[in-house]
Every structure is written in structure tokens, then in C-alpha cells.
Amino acid sequence: xxxLVESGGGTVQPGGSLRLSxxxxxxxxxxxxxxxxxxxxxxxxxxxxxxxxDGKIDYANAVKGRFTISRDNTKNTLTLQMNNLKPxxxxxxxxxxxxxxxxxxxxxxxxxxxxxxxxxxxx
Numbered sequence: 211x212x213x214l215v216e217s218g219g220g221t222v223q224p225g226g227s228l229r230l231s232x233x234x235x236x237x238x239x240x241x242x243x244x245x246x247x248x249x250x251x252x253x254x255x256x257x258x259x260x261x262x263x264d265g266k267i268d269y270a271n272a273v274k275g276r277f278t279i280s281r282d283n284t285k286n287t288l289t290l291q292m293n294n295l296k297p298x299x300x301x302x303x304x305x306x307x308x309x310x311x312x313x314x315x316x317x318x319x320x321x322x323x324x325x326x327x328x329x330x331x332x333x
Contacts, residue, residue: 212236212322214305219327226295228329232288232305237322240283243308246290247315247323248301255315256301259290262311273299295331302326 218230230246246258259269259279267279278291288305306320317323 214307214322214324216303216305216324216327219303219329221330221332222295223333224296224331226331227291227293228295230290230292230303230305230327230329232290232324234286234288234305234307237307239281239286239307241309242321243311244279244281244288245306245308245320246279246288246303247306247317248299248303248329249326250298250301253301255317257313257315258303260311260313261288268313292329295329297331300329300331302328 213235215233222228241263243262245260247255248258249255257270258273261267261279261281276294280289304323304326306317306323308320
């Protein structure tokens with residue numbers, strides 16, 4: 211059975227940092243494209259970042275230079291280090307996995323996705 215479990219969310223002041231993790235099980239993690247998607251209150255889903263099986267990385271312009279995605283294929287874990295957080299980063303963050311590359315914010319298009327973790331940036 212496939213599981214993607216996000217953790218690490220919370221409330222932080224603007225300029226602060228958080229580190230999100232996504233623990234994967236039930237599929238061959240190293241072979242999958244891993245993605246972070248977020249949804250701000252009252253808004254649609256937004257693609258945030260992707261890391262390919264070979265380690266190639268891409269970011270949305272809104273987070274480039276502030277967020278760092280990484281993966282540990284030995285621990286089946288995806289990570290999103292978020293620095294210099296802004297109020298507009300407030301959202302529910304989801305990790306998603308797909309065997310083939312798809313650059314989309316539509317979670318149901320991915321093979322697998324988690325339940326998400328809430329990030330709130332507020333003073």
C-alpha cells in the first residue's frame with residue numbers, strides 16, 4: 211500500500227524557515243518524479259518544485275532562491291527547505307509522486323499524493 215506522509219508544517223514569522231518532509235512507502239521511490247504542490251486559503255493549487263529521479267531540479271519563480279528541494283533515496287524521503295518565508299507562502303503543502311514527468315498542480319493527475327501539511331507565515 212502506497213503512503214506519502216508530509217510533516218514539518220507549522221506557524222512561523224515572516225523571514226523564518228521551515229523544513230517539510232515527505233515520507234514515502236509502497237513504491238520504488240528512486241524511480242519517481244517527486245513534486246511539491248501547495249494551496250493557499252481560497253486559492254487554487256500551485257506547483258512549487260520538482261526533483262527528478264536523476265536529481266534534476268526545478269522551482270516555481272515565486273519560490274526560486276528561497277526554497278530548496280532534495281531527496282534521499284536511501285530513506286525514501288523528500289524534503290523542502292523553506293527560507294525567508296513570506297505571508298504569501300501560507301498554504302497547505304502536498305507532496306506528489308509520478309512515474310513519468312508531469313508539471314502540473316493538479317494533484318489527482320499524479321500517481322500518488324499525500325494529505326499535506328499546513329504552513330502559516332504570520333507575524
